[in-house]
Amino acid sequence: MDYLYYAKEYLMNTYNHLPVVFTHGKGCKLYDVSNKEYLDFTSGIGVMALGRGNEKWIKAVEDQLEKLAHTSNIVLNVPILELAKKLTEISNMSKVFFCNSGTEANEGAIKLARKYSFEKYGKGRNTIITLNRSFHGRTMAALEATGEEELHKYFYPFPEGFKHTDITVEALEEAVDPSVCAIMIEAVQGEGGVNPLSSEFVHKVFEISEKKDILVICDEIQCGLGRTGKLYGFNNYNVHPDIISVAKALGGGLPMGAVLCNEKLKNTFKYGDHGSTFGGNPVCAAGAIEVLNEIADESFLKGVADKGKFIKEFFKNKSFKNIKEVRGIGLMVGIEIKGEASEVQKKIFEKGLLVLTAGKNNVVRLLPPLVVSKEELEKGLNIIYEVIESM
Ligand SMILES: Cc1ncc(COP(=O)(O)O)c(C=O)c1O
Incomplete structure (x- = not known):
């Protein structure tokens, strides 16, 4: 079934969809119609704080x-x-x-x-x-x-x-x-x-x-x-x-x-x-x-804050060519870049990771599920850093 054709034909053009149709998910992972796995750093735009399948x-x-x-x-x-x-x-x-x-x-x-x-x-x-x-x-x-x-x-x-x-x-x-x-x-x-x-x-x-x-x-x-x-x-x-x-x-x-x-x-x-x-x-x-x-639990919230620190640490020791600034609090992160965020988003998507854009298409925005693990964060951050800096 050509679902992408359905999208083009029947949905109003209000969104700039990435070319993927998902069928299911677990935790921070999403799976498309051919069962390809993606890591989700969007939480469906800040919704799936507990990930999928809680x-x-x-x-x-x-x-x-x-x-x-x-x-x-x-x-x-x-x-x-x-x-x-x-x-x-x-x-x-x-x-x-x-x-x-x-x-x-x-x-x-x-x-x-x-x-x-x-x-x-x-x-x-x-x-x-x-x-x-x-x-x-x-x-x-x-x-x-x-x-x-x-x-x-x-x-x-x-x-x-x-x-x-x-x-x-x-x-x-x-x-x-x-x-x-x-x-x-x-x-x-x-x-x-x-x-x-x-x-x-x-x-x-x-x-x-x-x-x-x-x-x-x-x-x-x-x-x-x-x-x-x-x-x-x-x-x-x-x-x-x-x-x-x-x-x-x-x-x-x-x-x-x-x-x-x-x-x-x-x-x-x-x-x-x-x-x-x-x-x-x-x-x-x-x-x-x-x-x-x-x-609404102190140790859960502390875990989110710790993961936010982990992200800051990740970028702290890196050199930047295309990144202007990394900002945000906790698991709400904006990476301001020199190029177009939507281009970066597409390239990151091709590597199996979903991220958001923000601002004037100059910010790559991360809103991972709050239950994301440090391993998942590290994997995603490496992809993001490599894609941005190689452009
Ligand atoms: C800060 C803020 N307020 C309001 C909204 C609108 O929410 P909704 O899309 O559920 O109407 C959003 C959505 O992105 C938002 O980020």
């Missing part, structure tokens, strides 16, 4: 699938209640709203921030500051929030009330005016090129916000849930936001997103303010509980 996750999902696949939100189900308790407790937050994806989590976060401000300050205080090079999703408000003009150009008009700023203290101070109700950040920008924010900048965001009752939204969709060796990316900065959006790794491979809020916002949404047909699905929730059981 037995506890599969069992939880299968059991729940047999019992009850869907209810609706006019009633309740057991897994979503258990997940709500667990996720809010480990996140040190007060309440949660469940949805199906990252972009939806950010839409919820934006609505929540605006309602809080409207109720307290009235009309007109509704601007959300976001950062240049940020990525917050593809639906209209989340896309407008995304600080990347290239992604906006065909899709005007957007919802109003967003302001993009450079990532400097001066630009931030200039952007804050009386119309601002929230500042949204990724502690480590993912799509934008794996850019950890500076500690000075993050602390300024929180300082201004506290002074002016501006809410801080941390988009943890890519950098959260263990990716940086801490539960959340913002934990690397010793700060705590008013709103957290999560998705990707939460569902362990099933679509799930969530918006978490602190005490201040816990009664902001009232009946009818927001909703989702599939949000709070019991099968996704049953899987998510298993994801959190593994990730």
